[in-house]
Amino acid sequence: MTNRINFKDRNTLSTLREAVGHAEIRISQKRRELVNPTELEIERFRSKEAEYSLLAAQLYLEWRLSLNKEYAAIGDAIENKKDKLQADIARLEVERAQQHLDAAESSYRLILSHQ
Numbered sequence: 001m002t003n004r005i006n007f008k009d010r011n012t013l014s015t016l017r018e019a020v021g022h023a024e025i026r027i028s029q030k031r032r033e034l035v036n037p038t039e040l041e042i043e044r045f046r047s048k049e050a051e052y053s054l055l056a057a058q059l060y061l062e063w064r065l066s067l068n069k070e071y072a073a074i075g076d077a078i079e080n081k082k083d084k085l086q087a088d089i090a091r092l093e094v095e096r097a098q099q100h101l102d103a104a105e106s107s108y109r110l111i112l113s114h115q
Contacts, residue, residue, distance in 0.1 A: 010070075013063040017056055024052035040115065043108040050101035057097040061090040 006012050031037070031045035068083045075083065 007062060008066055010063055010066050013059050013066065017059045017063065020052050020056045020059065024049055024056065027052065040108070040111050043104065043111055047101070047104040047108045050097070050104040054094070054097040054101050057090070057094045061087070061094050064090045 005016075027045060027048050031042065031049070034041060034045075064083075064087045068080075068087055071083070072080055
């Protein structure tokens with residue numbers, strides 16, 4: 001018997017989001033605990049934090065889409081529009097997180113190339 005992750009299950013997505021959030025907090029704490037960190041070390045941690053942030057945003061979007069799909073037939077037209085807008089906001093959060101990750105990785109590579 002194999003255990004498979006059901007990425008369409010909202011409970012699973014919530015659990016994964018929570019785990020990613022904890023990992024992101026741990027990375028932030030490690031970065032703050034550094035004594036006399038180099039720019040490269042700081043940027044490496046920021047890049048890792050951005051990766052977790054992107055993953056959390058993607059998981060939230062999947063959770064929102066799963067919720068919308070399940071309750072689309074139940075809710076009224078106004079609630080459905082509200083749910084779609086929340087999904088659009090989640091998509092924008094994913095885009096923002098991706099841009100943040102791209103910027104952090106660029107900064108890391110720039111500093112690395114100067115060393």
